[in-house]
Amino acid sequence: MTRKILSGVLGVVIAFLVGALIMLLEGYEPLATYGALAQFSLGGIGPFATTLKNSVPLVLTGLSAAIAFASGPVNLGQPGQLVFGALAATLGGLYFSLPPALEIPLLLLLAIAGGALWSALAGLLRQAFGMSEFIVTLMLNMIADFFTAWAIAYPFMDRKAFSPMTPPIAQSGWMPDIGPLSSSVLLMFAAVAAMWFVVQRWRAGYEWRITGQNSLFARLGGCDVRGNFMAVMLVTGALAGLAGGLVVMAGPHRFIKGLGANYAWDGIMIAIMANNGLLETLIYGVFVAAIQTGALGMELITNVPSEIAQVLQAILVLVIVATREYAAVAFDRLAARRQARRRAP
């Protein structure tokens, strides 16, 4: 445990040092830049609330990827599942106008169903024809992308807008703010807690974990490997769909072209940084959101372009993964050397 934290912190420090080096080479001041980055993402309640709100789609898609990867199925369809969830919630909000206590749960359920439907398709193709979910989910991302683009440009287009988008959803379906904090953040924490409970305490979660580590052992032990595969696809699709629904309901309140952006791909990267750990996904998700949020403010007061955030993010992924792997080897070697010294005459 302490090792894990140590190697994580070390990775972040090294990544920031490398980022500083790049900024120096470009002629920017690293300390001022990092200061601005921190100020606009963590410096006070307002910025931190924004960071948390921006972390919601990252953490939820990251959670989706982390659970899938740790359980066996290579679900890389979070981008497609996210836009499908967003579209389903949007359509619900266009056609229904119930009181908030009913409207919000309805739209959330629609988002979950939209994402799960899209991942179920990949799961069924795997079960029926043995098609690799790795390729199928990637291909379905394309289809989802173009399908939603068509949906908001033709049948559900807002005729008054000058770029493809739907009309706004019913106001009763907007996620309310609690002071400066968006209520979508609470849902995110609830989702992380619920998923932790499923994976760590449910019988199904136990079987998912073991199947992800050694599926033949799980199968011979009597686990329902086929059923678990489908369940994991559904759950992880639902999480990505929920992310999409919350993006619409807490943000622009309509489906705007390009709404999915890079959320899901960033989420997959976060899962990789987190080594598929659920709590780690939450921590790294908020961390990446802080960099992205801070970068926008930083651009206002320094002359550093906000793209530096992407550079920083890429370095973080590489350095954190490399540090984790190397730290494990280095710690082991250190322990071995210490023991050898004790044995030597």
Next chain:
Amino acid sequence: MDDFISLEHIVKVYPPSVLAVDDVSVGFRRGEIHSIVGENGAGKSTLMKLLYGLVPYDSGVVKIDGAPMHFRKPGDAIAMGIGMVHQEIELIPQYTVWENVVLGAEPVRGPGGVLDTKRAIELVRRKIEEFQFHLDPSAQVERISVAARQKVEILKLLYRNVSVLILDEPTAVLTPQEIPQLFAELKRLREAGTTILFISHRLDEVLELSDRITVMRKGKKIATVAASETNKEALAQMMVGRQVIFTSKRTPHRRGDRVFEAKNLCVTRRDGLKLLDDVSFSVHAGEIVGIAGVEGNGQFELVNSIMGLTAPNSGSIAVNGREICGLSILERRKLISFVPQDRAKMGASLAASILDNAIMTHHRLEPRFAAWRGLVLNYRNARAFTDSLVQRFSVQTTSSQSPFRSLSGGNQQKLILGRELLLSTPFFLMDQPTRGLDVGSIEYVHGEILAMREADRAVLLISADLEELFLIADRILVMHRGQIVADLATERTSIEEVGRYMLEGKKTA
């Protein structure tokens, strides 16, 4: 007589904490055959790999002719005339003998460095004649026997003018008929002045071949003795650390009702080859039935058919009178306990905790592990179960939360065996349950199997180790090319008879 090579106070710890070689000092003389014996994991291979520069050591000194040396890679060792042949043969099968021998040290001519084929073949031929190896330099390696391939490996080193040969369990891949020839060649090499370091755990061989023998146990050197001044029992005692009994502890036991029955079982490969050919046999309560046979004669398909990984083309399998073909694996597991051949692949998840490994299958079958109608696992009961399992089968570990991979091989097998035993099924399928274990663990596993027999459970034991079958099985079935060719009562047969059935599939005079 001065030592030609001396290892002084060598320590090697494999990260993070496996003490493989523990302060070992040993000397080798020029022109002797010196055997290193010990159980699996005693550190004999590691010690030789350290000398060969393949594995770095943590402290100690290697001296050759009195001068300290430090080999960073095998190339350094070969340059000093030390070569090693590994357990697995590492040749390019598509290449000819001479191509494999010269690879990496080819004779070339001209400024461009063109391979001088004629000279290469001539050099290899000369080496073959010098050591009377009876090899055709132009034969393709994939077409020659395993014994011949091993000779090519040795030739490769002799071609590089190596004067010290390290051989890591060379007889493990040979048939009994091929071993005397290898020994004759090794003795001839010794006469020519080559020093041979021979790793083995087969004591008969070692006694026959060596001048001196070094015994290792748990990373330590126990002794170096002259072969002429010791015997098998003394060596075994040094290896294991206590007296070893080479006789069966099986007591007479009445066999009960029929528990397991396979009838006319057939598994046919797509091209029509019969992998299981009309296999019928039964196992009764309180009986241990052994299956002998050279690996790859249908044992794999038999296990997969029983466990439900393969659907047989025809035939039936019944446990306690209930037909199991067509049942799910979970349904089968209510009747069958299973210890697989390959712990890491089939018997456990190395990355998971000991607890996660201990509760497999139990988590589905036992109500005390279920809460909320089976949705949630009762981890408090799971922990209590794991703790009692660890205690009852004396698995050595500090915590049930430690990763399974932190256990030694013997302790891993104890945990798997215990988990399966506690399933309380009538039928027990064991596929090579003692493979790769040290002598102490093997004795433990045998004791547990015999205890199951006393408890009137039916045991089917598949083993490639004939001595093991003769120690504990009541009956021995021999598999050959997918068929059961013999059904012999252990008391009325011999290792020689079973061996003949294994090789020839039928009784020959």
